[in-house]
Amino acid sequence: MTKAQIVAHILPMPAQDRRILGAAVALLAVLAILPLMASALVVDKLTYLFILIMFAAMWNLLAGYAGLVSVGQQAFIGLGGYAMVRMVEAGLPPFPAIFLGALAAGAVAWVMSWFVLRMKAGEFAIATWVIAEAIRSMVSFDPLIQGETGTSITALNAYAPEMRRLTIYLLSLVTMTLMIWGAWALLHGRTGAQAQAIRDDEEAAESVGITTFAVKQRIYVLASIGCAVAGTLWLASAITFQPRTSFGVQWSVFMLFMVLVGGIGTFIGPILGALLFFALQEIFGDFGAWYMAGVGIVAILFALYLPNGIVGLWLNKGRAEPLSMRKLLSQDR
Amino acid sequence: MTAALELNQIVGRHGQLQAIKGMTLRIDKGEVAAIIGANGAGKTTLMRMIAGLHPCAEGSIALFGSDVTAMPAHGRLKAGIALSPEGRRLFGDMTVQENLMIAAENGRRGDWNLASVCDAFSQITPLLARPAGGLSGGQRQAVAIARALIANPDVLLLDEVSLGLSPVAVDGVYQSLETLRGAMTMILVEQDLTRAMKFAGRVICMAEGVLELDGAPKDLTRAQITDAYFGIHKTADTAAGGAAHA
């Protein structure tokens, strides 16, 4: 078959998916004008939700599509934050610093990738964590950071709280949308197909000429920039940078939970997982440590008994996967 | 004659592929059977299924009348089935003695122990303290068979004992196996047709997961064996289709 013939056989997006997309667009429009009507608390909470969705989407990109289970994504959350702090200190306005800081973290990710991507799964997981710790150590030496005390991005206080909140909300909404759309485009394109091939059988993929390393590196760097941006947006709303918080491993635990419970390796899974996690935090967050212990136990149960998450449950009922990354071919030849 | 091993319509799969397609076979106590066939016929898969390393997707396996289909490999050793696997699979970093001791400690008690296997395979005795990985092919094969024997099995499975060995070494191996005749039920997978026909009282030929031929060497013609080996069916279908399966 010629390429044109094959392409002609690819089915267009199923009706179910088009309906979902339509609903999503409508929802985005509503969210965009929401701040005009909702209270400050709602706006803040929604901002946090958008940030969670970004984290989940990026971790899913890494673990679900590239097979890289990173317990060290907090390295980029922390680095992005640190870069932002330093840039603001150097005189850059805070809002551009949000994105430039993330890019700086991405550069570090690129350097790290040459090293960490050569490891096997288990080693990669812990090594990324150790590296995050090492970076945290180094960052806390910076006199500006004052060890564990941290520092505040006072430049943000120059803006009126209302305007600041609104700006961060809109930036988060836009970034989240772009990130999700970007992930969609990436996965639907060549990288996605290559990642899928690697996921199914790495050796076979290499034998057809796919450079596993290049594909993984691309995904690793992009996911790290994504995590860093989500982290700097979070920092912009939190204002104070503390190494222990920004470099904390709990970020990776949250990401893991959201992706695992939602459905690893699916497109809609992480979004569902983020929504669920957000809801759980709202309802049970006051229980403090017991809540987190419960999160851990739920994670174990899902890992052992429902490894495909909520989307997996849906698929088990025989339904088609919503917004699937797989291209479906028509049956007639 | 007591049936030592009964395979009833067993099916073995590799993913979606059927490696063994509904095979029925009965091996009597004390028989020496050779399984021959081209590469990919399923001989090793069959051995692994009998030994418990490969699951039976369908069908059943009985050892002296008891159903062992669900029994895992370590249990089957204790029930009396021992396999000297393809490639020998010795524990390279452990000494020959340790290799033997593991099977002795986890297998059955009986006439075979460290002293008696060393008697039977005299070339092992000076090697006991050497790491198994440093031995020659012939020596390793002797240790592998000894390791299977030391567990006192009733049924001894030998997968490709001549693989990678010089003709002299193979002679040595078969000489040792000769001493077991009568006392032990043996099933060997053998690529060397001549040897198989000389040593075994029964030759079983497999092709593509199916039994093609089964009989005593003296009853089988060369032509029959060759056809069975390559899975050539002299049936109406083939004549009409015009192609022989090769």
Added chain:
Amino acid sequence: MLEAIVQGVLLGGYYAVLAAGLSLMFGVVRFINLAHGDMAVLGAMIALWFVQGAGLHVAIAIALTLPLMGALGWLMQRMIFERALQGGFLIPILTTIGLGAALQNGMFGLFGSDTKSLGAYIGNLSWASWEIPGGIFIGQLPGYMFLTAILVLGAVHVLLTRTAFGRAVRATATDSEAAALCGVDARRVHRGAAAIAVALAGLAGIFLAMRAQVTPFAGPMLLIFAFEAVVIGGIGSLRGTLIGGIALGLAQSLGAMISPQFSLLAGHCVFLAVLAYRLMSGAAAGRGGWRATISALFFHKSMLRGKS
């Protein structure tokens, strides 16, 4: 400087015990237990409860805690890890991270955040020291801990090399199918190995509680130290784990001479340097011995694919 070196070596004994359990799980069960550090903390908490809550003597508390930890390890292997291993490489990692989070926060909920220590219960061992020629002081507690570490690791070594169980463990680690053909039940071996690994973690936790304090959230840091020691010393041999532990202890001890913050960083840097070196030179597949197999597990494309 000399004192720092001595301290570093003694600290290494503690790290070696901490790392030994992790190494055992990696090498034998092929399982990455990211909650290993939390197990150590759990061991400390249980021992502390025996001493503070039940008023028992420290030695009795230890004698009770270690078998309890062993039983816990056996149970976790049976109920959680075995199942997790069937799910592919992601699931064990995800499971143990969840386990770690559950343990940390559960312990925090039960015991609160005040730091706890066994230091008050071991008489003057905490600060007494011996003087050796050269004006060097060796703390008695670190000295005893180091001796205990050597004894314990030696005992595990003897267990692995001279007992039937140890042979079964090494065989399973090398080639679990061939071991099954020799009658070794891999699940029994794995459960035994897990029991030993968790008991060792518990012992390390007790050491920590004696020489410093433990908090419920100390686990992750301990995991990192254990992992660093394992990688520095080379995976798959107890001697290597001891060397790795000592190397880490030395790095931290010498780093502490610059500043307390730097001590941890020094350890991280040594770890990363060794890791980089190993990645560059790769690991020889070798003759398929159990050490080479374990090293290959980490640094080679899965040469073990296809072996169950």
